[in-house]
Amino acid sequence: MSLIERSTLNQFATLGESGAHNTRSLPLHGFPYSLIYRLQDNTVCVIAIAHHSRRPGYWVGRR
Numbered sequence: 038m039s040l041i042e043r044s045t046l047n048q049f050a051t052l053g054e055s056g057a058h059n060t061r062s063l064p065l066h067g068f069p070y071s072l073i074y075r076l077q078d079n080t081v082c083v084i085a086i087a088h089h090s091r092r093p094g095y096w097v098g099r100r
Contacts, residue, residue: 050076060084 053061053074063072065086073085 050081062087 051061053063053072056062056073058075060073060075063074064070065072069089071087071089072083073087075082075084
């Protein structure tokens, strides 16, 4: 993830689609991955970088 993308995520943390377990999902354009993250006290906590077709939902048990 480039510095520009990190800056964008910090600035627009609610940009990703709301998901289960208080997570958000942001597709990484040009790649078959989504960034799964959670917002905690003004901090972006990355839970997983999930492939769109491999092992769907493997990250759900992560806290």
